[in-house]
Amino acid sequence: MSEGEAPEGDADDKVADLLLVRLRARDAMAFRSLLRELHRPMIALARSFVKSREIAEEVVQDTWVAVVAGLDGFEQRSSLKAWIFNILVNKARTRGARDGRILSFSDLERDGEPAVSP
Template sequence: MVPSGLGPSASACPETDLLMVGRLLAGDQGAFAEVVSAYSPLMLHVARGFVSTRASAEDVVQEAWLGVCRGLDGFQGRSSLRTWVLAITRNVGRRRGVADARELAWSQIDDDGDGTVDPARFRGPADPWCGGWTEAGAPVPWSPEQLALDGEALALVTSYLRELPERQRTVVTLRDVDGLDVGQVCEILGISAGNQRVLLHRGRARLRGLLEDYYNRGEVRR
């Protein structure tokens, strides 16, 4: 939950953010507790995109908070406070990734696997309905709304999310779990809107494919 005074905009800093910064600079412990509670989960999601273990990601978050404290008096309001904090987390995560010899090249997206859907599921060029689903390849009708209410399915989505390639998982988590918009994700991760769109599409498609396979096996209890 984002505390009052911390707006979501990535393109401009709300006045309430400036008020929050003032409280932080004045040593308001309650304000600091609010931002730590609100932003630490998001920071952990960002950090996991650059380091291999949760423990390393937690170290990144701690170091990022130190950076926030040191740099707070230089906050100029060019972005929202949340975006600024997450950008610091990204920078710390990248440095730690280099130290761990596993920095992620966010601008390179071709190594995230094959296409999102098996081409064999589509009709070929000789078919009058070229590009459409084959009879065997068409998705089986199912109700995402119904599954969304199923505790088992929710646990399954959480489990499958962890199986995504790290860049896809980070983008999907920031967009669909944390509710950040395209501009915020691009600014935080330092990627283009096009790369963000591809990673998000591939991640969502993989999740749907995994759920589809699970559903087709008849393992979702109704």
């Protein structure tokens, strides 16, 4: 690093700060960019808590709704990405626990016979 150059961490912090400003201004391009970057890892993490990919997709959608709603209250005590993933884990755990307590009629089938007659 030469004199007058910012350390690499400072540059990353400035990029993160700019992204946060754009997100708080409801910049659609910033949201799309963040969504493209985080969608797959969010699905993978949510999938570890819930029964199916479809439910993981719902959890990720619920997470984004919570992120948008809470963005102005984000206090930057952690990175934006860590904050988003913490929301995701909380939502996925809650959904996984709730779904684990629910039995569908198909779960009650015995010897191929439905639990309830059609």
